[in-house]
Amino acid sequence: MNTPAENTGNPAAHAPGMPVIAVIGDGQLARMMQTEAIELGCSIRVLAGAPDSSAAQVCADVLIGDYTDIGDLRRAVDGADAVTFDHEHVPNEHLDALIAEGVNVQPQPSALIFAQDKLVMRKRLGEIGAPVPRFAAIDSVEDAAVFFDEVDGAVCLKARRGGYDGNGVWFPDSREGLGTLVEKLLSEGVPLMAEEKLSFTRELSAMVARTPSGEVRPWPVVESVQSGGICVEAIAPAPGMSDEQRERAEKLSVSVAEALGVTGVLAVELFEVDGEIFVNELAMRPHNTGHWTQEGSVTSQFEQHLRAVLDFPLGSTETLAPVTVMANVLGADKEPEMSVTGRCVEVWRRFPEAKIHLYGKGYRPGRKLGHVNVVGSDVEQTRKTAAAAAHFLMHGEWDDNYLNKKEH
Amino acid sequence: MNTPAENTGNPAAHAPGMPVIAVIGDGQLARMMQTEAIELGCSIRVLAGAPDSSAAQVCADVLIGDYTDIGDLRRAVDGADAVTFDHEHVPNEHLDALIAEGVNVQPQPSALIFAQDKLVMRKRLGEIGAPVPRFAAIDSVEDAAVFFDEVDGAVCLKARRGGYDGNGVWFPDSREGLGTLVEKLLSEGVPLMAEEKLSFTRELSAMVARTPSGEVRPWPVVESVQSGGICVEAIAPAPGMSDEQRERAEKLSVSVAEALGVTGVLAVELFEVDGEIFVNELAMRPHNTGHWTQEGSVTSQFEQHLRAVLDFPLGSTETLAPVTVMANVLGADKEPEMSVTGRCVEVWRRFPEAKIHLYGKGYRPGRKLGHVNVVGSDVEQTRKTAAAAAHFLMHGEWDDNYLNKKEH
Numbered sequence: 121m122n123t124p125a126e127n128t129g130n131p132a133a134h135a136p137g138m139p140v141i142a143v144i145g146d147g148q149l150a151r152m153m154q155t156e157a158i159e160l161g162c163s164i165r166v167l168a169g170a171p172d173s174s175a176a177q178v179c180a181d182v183l184i185g186d187y188t189d190i191g192d193l194r195r196a197v198d199g200a201d202a203v204t205f206d207h208e209h210v211p212n213e214h215l216d217a218l219i220a221e222g223v224n225v226q227p228q229p230s231a232l233i234f235a236q237d238k239l240v241m242r243k244r245l246g247e248i249g250a251p252v253p254r255f256a257a258i259d260s261v262e263d264a265a266v267f268f269d270e271v272d273g274a275v276c277l278k279a280r281r282g283g284y285d286g287n288g289v290w291f292p293d294s295r296e297g298l299g300t301l302v303e304k305l306l307s308e309g310v311p312l313m314a315e316e317k318l319s320f321t322r323e324l325s326a327m328v329a330r331t332p333s334g335e336v337r338p339w340p341v342v343e344s345v346q347s348g349g350i351c352v353e354a355i356a357p358a359p360g361m362s363d364e365q366r367e368r369a370e371k372l373s374v375s376v377a378e379a380l381g382v383t384g385v386l387a388v389e390l391f392e393v394d395g396e397i398f399v400n401e402l403a404m405r406p407h408n409t410g411h412w413t414q415e416g417s418v419t420s421q422f423e424q425h426l427r428a429v430l431d432f433p434l435g436s437t438e439t440l441a442p443v444t445v446m447a448n449v450l451g452a453d454k455e456p457e458m459s460v461t462g463r464c465v466e467v468w469r470r471f472p473e474a475k476i477h478l479y480g481k482g483y484r485p486g487r488k489l490g491h492v493n494v495v496g497s498d499v500e501q502t503r504k505t506a507a508a509a510a511h512f513l514m515h516g517e518w519d520d521n522y523l524n525k526k527e528h
Numbered sequence: 529m530n531t532p533a534e535n536t537g538n539p540a541a542h543a544p545g546m547p548v549i550a551v552i553g554d555g556q557l558a559r560m561m562q563t564e565a566i567e568l569g570c571s572i573r574v575l576a577g578a579p580d581s582s583a584a585q586v587c588a589d590v591l592i593g594d595y596t597d598i599g600d601l602r603r604a605v606d607g608a609d610a611v612t613f614d615h616e617h618v619p620n621e622h623l624d625a626l627i628a629e630g631v632n633v634q635p636q637p638s639a640l641i642f643a644q645d646k647l648v649m650r651k652r653l654g655e656i657g658a659p660v661p662r663f664a665a666i667d668s669v670e671d672a673a674v675f676f677d678e679v680d681g682a683v684c685l686k687a688r689r690g691g692y693d694g695n696g697v698w699f700p701d702s703r704e705g706l707g708t709l710v711e712k713l714l715s716e717g718v719p720l721m722a723e724e725k726l727s728f729t730r731e732l733s734a735m736v737a738r739t740p741s742g743e744v745r746p747w748p749v750v751e752s753v754q755s756g757g758i759c760v761e762a763i764a765p766a767p768g769m770s771d772e773q774r775e776r777a778e779k780l781s782v783s784v785a786e787a788l789g790v791t792g793v794l795a796v797e798l799f800e801v802d803g804e805i806f807v808n809e810l811a812m813r814p815h816n817t818g819h820w821t822q823e824g825s826v827t828s829q830f831e832q833h834l835r836a837v838l839d840f841p842l843g844s845t846e847t848l849a850p851v852t853v854m855a856n857v858l859g860a861d862k863e864p865e866m867s868v869t870g871r872c873v874e875v876w877r878r879f880p881e882a883k884i885h886l887y888g889k890g891y892r893p894g895r896k897l898g899h900v901n902v903v904g905s906d907v908e909q910t911r912k913t914a915a916a917a918a919h920f921l922m923h924g925e926w927d928d929n930y931l932n933k934k935e936h
Contacts, residue, residue: 478569
């Protein structure tokens with residue numbers, strides 16, 4: 121296999137006079153940053169784990185390496201105007217070292233820590249008065265027992281670090297179950313925290329971008345529909361919120377971005393409980409609940425992220441349609457017999473308005489393979505279209521009687 | 529300089545199960561096809577003249593070669609699901625040879641000839657009843673004299689092949705001037721035609737996409753504002769047209785695409801004369817007057833072109849805003865002292881809604897360096913914003929007293 125620019129960098133990939141952004145990570149978020157970099161005339165150098173990874177497939181300057189290796193990181197950031205990430209897993213000590221060497225890392229480890237350690241995040245958000253569920257550090261079975269009683273057994277136990285998409289989160293249903301789990305995890309060296317399990321009405325996501333100079337622009341708050349801990353759908357803007365509620369959520373995202381010194385895009389995942397909101401998680405990068413911005417907003421989260429980390433002025437976050445719905449395309453248990461192009465064709469034939477985004481990944485159960493965006497004017501109709509399109513891409517069959525209707 | 533995949537191809541660039549499109553040509557049209565290919569999950573192999581050309585900068589599978597060399601073409605199209613172009617200059621005999629070898633070339637030479645030879649195009653359009661200016665083949669000074677009299681001296685002389693952006697077009701102001709010019713050009717071996725120089729009110733562009741299977745979708749007709757033979761602005765949809773006029777222009781573009789067997793995107797450039805329309809030129813590829821679709825249409829011309837040449841169903845061409853204006857960024861006589869990033873920053877600071885697209889090219893007078901798209905609701909305001917943004921990107925200064933106002 122011929123790998124372009126392996127371990128060397130490719131100067132021809134970078135337009136004269138325009139900034140180079142080093143992106144650490146090779147997933148779909150880095151891939152979609154490249155889409156926007158092309159149009160901005162900027163360029164990206166990707167530090168990728170493999171030459172056929174989602175982002176490496178589509179970039180002209182790819183370095184194959186390990187993001188936990190300071191040498192590989194140094195090669196990737198050499199000559200870049202800014203360095204950013206498509207995940208939160210680069211060791212902060214490496215980032216501190218790069219910063220000490222004069223590298224422009226955005227967001228900085230001083231902000232990233234709040235997206236990496238859930239206990240540190242909860243404490244800090246509590247300090248700035250952001251609404252958070254009750255929480256506690258869990259360093260022993262006793263801590264767990266005390267907290268269990270405090271919240272009347274409504275406990276959500278979390279690994280402080282490394283969880284994603286429902287991993288690293290547990291809902292023990294008894295005091296004893298909690299104790300056994302805590303003992304096991306602590307013995308495995310997993311740092312833990314617990315928080316009150318809220319009976320939420322739904323999940324929301326408030327996204328915002330902030331520049332190193334301090335400019336901040338939020339997008340409208342969206343509803344995030346989850347299944348098994350994974351976002352399956354985002355509805356923008358979130359239906360059924362009063363102007364006051366919207367404004368409160370947007371202001372919260374702005375104040376979190378400012379208080380934590382976030383640069384680039386920040387996603388503030390929220391629980392809605394009886395019209396009140398509580399912060400669930402933070403992500404300091406483009407986020408699944410922001411994919412709708414590619415079609416539904418003047419400035420997509422990927423363009424905004426690049427502009428923010430370069431300290432350029434931010435773009436308008438106005439919406440382009442009354443509603444935009446994003447539906448994720450996840451690998452099903454069994455790959456459909458119909459080819460992926462065959463599935464795209466069927467979806468487009470039925471829905472010329474469906475915008476299919478695919479990440480260049482092989483099919484695997486549960487894997488995020490792509491998403492579908494649909495802009496529209498009616499929330500339920502737009503949701504139905506996006507969901508039907510995504511379902512067909514996943515399963516190779518419709519979730520309604522469409523084909524039957526057509527055949528009769 | 530390290531050139532990725534030079535002369536070899538890069539299999540890692542192509543997602544499993546998804547089509548590969550070979551694009552002959554390395555300009556901004558190929559570059560913007562790559563933007564859409566990334567999101568579709570398809571992939572592009574570019575046959576480029578140089579590794580730092582506009583499209584080669586942003587693609588992971590680049591072959592450096594000469595599009596007039598059949599060997600280079602064969603290497604570029606090897607294994608591709610479809611072959612398309614960002615210009616009309618590939619020799620048709622090479623395309624015929626590739627087709628004979630089983631290569632899927634879209635559009636085909638049988639259609640391309642009408643975009644390559646203005647006389648052949650005029651004759652065919654006349655046959656299908658499309659409105660065209662009066663025209664004649666000019667094979668001698670006598671032919672020219674006869675035509676001069678026929679149109680009362682309102683003559684536009686054109687090279688049958690190879691003209692673009694005002695090149696290869698002449699407006700002689702006397703019978704003698706015409707004769708001298710025709711004699712000179714014929715002696716240089718330039719095949720000529722002449723047509724009536726129309727006193728048009730404005731120029732329009734009717735764009736459409738068609739698949740090999742025959743699906744056709746037009747975009748709304750746009751107004752194309754020209755200066756010195758170069759498109760400087762496009763307003764979508766064209767203001768001040770009745771529904772009947774719009775429909776007529778769209779139907780014309782559809783019928784031209786069908787009659788000529790065009791596949792991919794077709795631009796039908798039109799003259800408007802007292803509410804009537806006449807075909808000026810054809811382009812069988814994405815076109816400058818279609819750049820507005822990146823922000824203003826559900827499906828951009830670049831995505832639609834890829835879908836069309838792959839014979840996939842076409843996407844919705846609905847607009848996303850009441851008006852979208854595209855303004856070209858052309859190199860001025862003198863490059864501004866302010867850096868290109870500095871100019872972007874100033875534009876974005878004033879206009880957060882301005883969408884800047886840059887092509888990765890070095891500054892050169894008259895060169896198409898990029899464009900700005902602005903979506904809005906008021907035509908004049910949106911035009912002003914797009915024009916002001918493009919002007920600043922070209923000149924490094926505002927075309928109004930904005931700075932003065934700010935300073936006072």
